[in-house]
Amino acid sequence: MSEQSTWYVKNGPDTAGRGAQIDMLIARRDRVINICEMKFSQNMYVIDKDYEMQLRNKLSAFREATHTRDALQITMITTFGVKENSYSSIVQSQVTMDDLFTATR
Numbered sequence: 760m761s762e763q764s765t766w767y768v769k770n771g772p773d774t775a776g777r778g779a780q781i782d783m784l785i786a787r788r789d790r791v792i793n794i795c796e797m798k799f800s801q802n803m804y805v806i807d808k809d810y811e812m813q814l815r816n817k818l819s820a821f822r823e824a825t826h827t828r829d830a831l832q833i834t835m836i837t838t839f840g841v842k843e844n845s846y847s848s849i850v851q852s853q854v855t856m857d858d859l860f861t862a863t864r
Contacts (some may be wrong), residue, residue: 762786782836790829793852794818795836803842804835811846813861856857 783795
């Protein structure tokens with residue numbers, strides 16, 4: 760069983776000046792929360808240094824604002840997946856368009 764939602768927090772003193780928005784959260788019974796980021800791209804999505812820092816900020820702001828002790832994992836939901844590079848290791852799992860629209864028999 761799991762619960763799904765979106766989440767955001769505005770810049771403020773309780774977030775050390777860091778605002779953040781998360782496209783979708785999946786809170787699982789095993790005390791893992793998937794932080795889902797959804798990105799459309801015509802090719803594999805490339806995570807650069809700036810976007811990696813944005814993802815780290817989202818994790819930090821979420822943990823700070825919610826005081827959760829659950830494990831946080833970044834899941835990218837993209838058209839064609841995430842291109843592997845020196846910044847892509849922040850992503851623990853991926854879901855692609857094929858995963859969403861491939862018919863099962």
